[in-house]
Amino acid sequence: MRNTFRILPVLTGDVSGAAxxxxxxxxxxxxxxxxxxxxxxxxxDETRWYNEDSLIYISGLNDMDAITGNDDRFINAILDAADALSPRFIALANSPIPFLNGTDFEGIAKVITGRTGIPCFYVSTNATGDYASGASKAFEAYVRQMTSGIDKKTTNKTGKIRAGIIGATPLDFANPETIASVVSMLESNGFEVLYSLAMGDLSEGAVSGNLVSTDVNLVISSTGLACAKYLYESFGIPYVAGFPAAGFADTVFRELRNAFKTSKPCISYEEINRNGTDRIIAGEIVTASSIAAGIKKRNDIDVRVVSVCDSSLLAPSGNDLYCHREDDFIEAFKDAKTVIADPLYKHVCPENIKFIELPHLAMSGRLYLKKIPDITGFDPIKEGLL
Amino acid sequence: MDKTIAVKIKDASFPAPFKAGLEFNAPVHGTWNIVHIGMQLPGSHQVYICADNCMRGVIMTAAEMDMLDRISGVVLEEHEMVSEDITAVTLEGIRELLLKFDELPPAVIVFPVCVHHFLNCDLEYVYSNLEKEFPGVTFIRAFMDPIMQKLHITPEQTLRRAMLEVVPSSERHEKTVNILGSDMPLFKDSEIFDLIHKAGYETREIFDTKTFEEYMELGNASLNICNYPTGDLGVKSFSERCSIPYLYLPFAVLPEEIEEGERRLAVSLGIELPDMTDLKTGLDNALDELRAYIQDKPVAIDYTAHPRPFGLAYLLLEHGINVKKVYADSVSLEEEPAFGLLKEKYPDLLIEATIAPGCRVSERLDGDYLAIGQKAAWFCGTKHFVNIIEAKGLYGYKGLIRLSELIKDAYDNESDTEDIVPRKGLGCVSCI
Structure with missing residues (x-):
């Protein structure tokens, strides 16, 4: 069977995720x-493009350069732009044709670094992955580049537990209030937030020194997990994967404090056992699982998670599922009585179910942008789950 | 002045005023893409065979048009591109998709992509098998292969040609003139319609065909006209195949070219060209009135608003209107005469790029401008703009008189630029 989509869109792709x-x-x-x-x-897939400048470009590759392996035009165009615009770093993302013809991006990145003095790195997308995969690779590549050669954490002067937020993009958190709320909740629970990787007011804090200076990292989406693992393995910074959803925030903060004490990472929502298959939440795995865990904790209602993101980043736990193909979603939803998901999934749900809308930019793009909530305040019980 | 993004026309080279390099994409999306164009074919269903990232844009275009039921995809996965036979993957994917339909559409527009060229997909094998298995479906051979567009033809040109390749020729030629190859209905008050109707002909545009069957009767016309540059290839090819006389009548803006086009049309229709003096005077008066009304208001024009932005700039400047900038990354070969005239008479006119890397960070705060086109509006940061693409079908003297009214209206009234210009496909349904 081929991967066909009769009516659903595909998720945002890996190249967009990286950008x-x-x-x-x-x-x-x-x-x-x-x-x-x-x-x-x-x-x-980008809510910031109209008003917030960011240097994101395509190369405009043509067939002859692809066939003859002429990388000079690509390299020279980057050198010209870098010279004019002086970026902090240069990231190179791949697409299907350069992927198929084996373009040596690692080599090109070295050439560019050598000729500009600007750190240049490769994000190994190829347009066949989903946004989570691309964002994950980009976060990890960025952090590896920015922490290269650094081997020490700075001393904690404030006495507070210093935290970093990893895995923040509008693709999962399109309402900017979400990240502002997460920061605020962390601070009101006694944490000092050094950075958000990488959106919101604290994205500017995601620089080399801060990246290795946190005591613990909060991974709020699967896009941040590989990066957090790298920081754990290289700098001993433990992480907690979880999102402070309604009914679950206390658990997340408790686990962060535990991680600080024990230096052990954890997937916070896995401690909440859930069963049942007729209530489903579909979406990014960390946020969806955290929402489901909150519902279980507060109301003792089982909600099954259907993860829509690359399962190699974070596999579904227990009774949960990973769906990638349209047919997978049809199968997953066919016996459901309630589904919490992006409105476009209605197209593949049975007609007589209760559907609670939770728009996801990576699925429906800007179609429901104005309806995307601050996810920390999203409460499916109020939305009619019961 | 940063010469990578702006150059005075006296210093600009033709047809490429700017050095090629990395490309920026402004948040301005009123122009139509292949999804919008394909949706004009009544009853058709579009199928794309491509990787996730490429699929996303086309499906979401349809989603924003509320037309998800008219588009589907076969997603090419990494292992399929690397290790499998692309011909088999493509054929099986389309076949599996069509088997999901309760009722098959009369026409399926198939869009293979860049990788199909590079992996040597045998598309004739794909189509011949599909046609054998689904005899009631007409398969339209389009492409979404932007890797070819710089040195060959664009996906848009390929699609416009492919959409007409399936129309059968007819032995019966009605007294009908087809006007094809563009996305905007031609301005019905244009004198071109007076000429055609005076000669006893009816007109027909793609928008007038409501069913696939009606669309397939386009071959019974007596004359085909195309006004839009990217439609020329397809309409010309269609005309030759169906032995229908063909006229390319571009959106001329200079009086000599307007009259030359209408003279050619009159000859084709077998009538005398009426005296155009009153129309020409009418346009001169309208532009003089516009000049008096907007006075020295600076004006910027972009290439998405009109296929002849340089000609339009010249026309307005000749009437004293203060055109300061033309936004264009290249100059169409059709515009060489206007480019030369501007260079000679208005050497300080600025050409500004829209895709050069520096365009991302250029100042966009000069709200004093009156813009013609969405890109000019965004780059100038103005709320006063004429919201049109593809000349809005404003053909001929009367079309330009109408354009002068729209400019005046934009001068008088503000528009919500931030809400309008990011919407895709001006004139289509937009669900955002």
Whole structure:
């Protein structure tokens, strides 16, 4: 069976995910692509494009350069732009044709670094992955680059537990109030937030020194997990994967404090056992699982999670599912009585179910942008789950 | 002045005023893409065979048009591109998709992509098998292959041609003139319609065909006209195949070219060209009135608003209107005469780029401008703009008189630029 989509859109792709992750970090992201990658991304999947400048470009690859392996035009175009715009770093993203012809991006990145003095790194997208995969690779590549050669954490002077937020992009948190709320909740629970990787007021804090100075990291989406693992393995900074959803925030903060004490990472929502299959929440795995865990804790209602993001980043736990193909979703929803999901999933749900809308930019783009809530305040019980 | 994004026309080279490099994409999306164009074919269903990231843009275009039921995709996965036979993947994918339909559409527009060229997909094998298995479906051979567009033809040109390739020729030629190849209905008050009707002909545009069957009767016309540059290839090819006389009548803005086009049309219709003096005077008066009304208001024009932005700039400047900038990354070969005239008479006119890297960070705070076109509006940061693409079908003297009224209206009234220009496909349904 081939991967066919009769009516559902596909999720935002990996190239867009990479661009979204790096948007606020002051660099220049270049997608080696003929046309379309940038337009698709900035039209449907980027809420900041109209008013907030970020250096994201395509190369405008043509067939002859692809066939003859002429990388000079690509390199020279980047050198010209870097010279004029002085980005903090340069990220190179791949697309199908350069992927198929084996373009040596690692080599090109070295050439560019050598000739500009600007850190340049490769984000190994190829347009076949989903946004979570692309954002994950971008966050990890960025952090590896920015922490290269650094081997110490700075001393904690405030006495508060210093936290970083990892995995923040509008693709999962399109309502900017969400990240502001997460920061505020952390602070009111005694944490000092050094950075948000990478959106919101604290995205500017995601610089080398801060990246290695936190005591603990909060991974709020699967896009941040690989990066958090790297920081744990390289700098001993433990992480907690979880989102402070209604009914679950206390658990997340408790686990963060535990992680600080024990230096052990954890997936916070896995401690809440859930069963049942007729109530479903579909979406990004960390946020959806945290919402489901909150419902279980507060109301003892079982909600099954259908993760829509690359399962190699974070596999579903217990009774939960990962769906990638349209047919998978049809199968997952066919016996459901209630579904909490992006409104476009209604197209593949049975007609007589209760559907609670939770728009997801990575699914419906800007179609329901104005309806995307601050997810910390999203309460399915109030929305009619009971 | 940063010469990578702005150059005076006296210093600009033709047809490429700016050095090619990385490309920026402004948050301005009123122009139509292949999804919008394909949706004009009544009853058709679009199928794209591509990787996730490429699929996303086309499906979401349809979603914003509230037309998800008219588009589907076969997602190419990494292992399929690397290790499998792309011909088999493509054929099986489309076949599996069509088997999901309760009722098959009469026409399926198939869009293979760049990788199909590079992996040597045998598309004729794909189509011949599909046609055998689904005999009631007409398969339209389009492409979404932007990797070819710089050195060959664009996906848009390919699609416009493919949509007409399936129309059968007819032995019966009605007294009908087809006006094809553009996305905006031609301005019905234009003198071009007076000429056609005076000669006893009816007109028909793609928008007038309400069913696939009606669309398939386009081959029974007596004359085909195309006004839009990217439609020329397809309409010309269609005309030759169906032995229908063909006229390319571009959106001319200079009086000599307008009259030359209408003279050619009159000859084709077998009538005398009426005296155009009153119309020409009418346009001159309208532009003089516009000049008096907007006085020295600075004006910027972009290439998405009109296929002849340089010609339009020249026309307005000749009537004393203060055109300061033309936003265009290249100059169409059709515009070489206007480019030369501007260089000679208005050497300080600025050409500004829209895709050069520096355009991302250029100042966009000069709200004093009156813009013609969405891109000019965004780059100038103005709320006073003429919200049109593709000349809005404003053909001929009367079309330009109407354009002068729209400019005046934009001068008088503000628009919500931030709400309007990011919407895709001006004139289509927009659900955002």
């Amino acid at each position: 979204s992750a790096l948007y606020e970090l002051g660099g220049m992201t270049v997608i080696h692509d003929p046309s379309g990658c940038n337009s698709t991304y900035n039209t449907h």
